[in-house]
Amino acid sequence: MKCSTIESAHKVLLNSKDSITGIFLDLNIEKRLDGLELLAFIRNNYPTIPVSIITSESDTETVKRTLLCKPQDYLIKPLSVAKVKRSILKFKENKNYKLNMTS
Numbered sequence: 001m002k003c004s005t006i007e008s009a010h011k012v013l014l015n016s017k018d019s020i021t022g023i024f025l026d027l028n029i030e031k032r033l034d035g036l037e038l039l040a041f042i043r044n045n046y047p048t049i050p051v052s053i054i055t056s057e058s059d060t061e062t063v064k065r066t067l068l069c070k071p072q073d074y075l076i077k078p079l080s081v082a083k084v085k086r087s088i089l090k091f092k093e094n095k096n097y098k099l100n101m102t103s
Contacts, residue, residue, distance in 0.1 A: 023050070025039060027066065028055065054077065
């Protein structure tokens with residue numbers, strides 16, 4: 001599912017949190033770096049959902065601020081298919097890990 005605003009992302013999280021395997025999040029979803037606010041919201045409210053950042057932001061300060069929110073991955077554009085596949089595999093591994101922990 002694609003969300004192009006923070007508001008739509010909040011609605012999806014609220015209604016579908018149990019079925020979300022992982023999130024690819026652009027830091028610049030609506031305006032510069034507001035995806036960082038969404039990442040912090042996800043970490044505070046849905047800490048078990050893995051999030052991979054996709055961004056063109058590579059300056060040291062932005063990377064540091066983002067990594068404090070513990071994303072699963074920090075992927076810098078342009079993306080390669082291999083990097084996206086690796087991130088998806090991590091989503092699946094995370095889901096399997098959670099299932100094994102509750103079994």
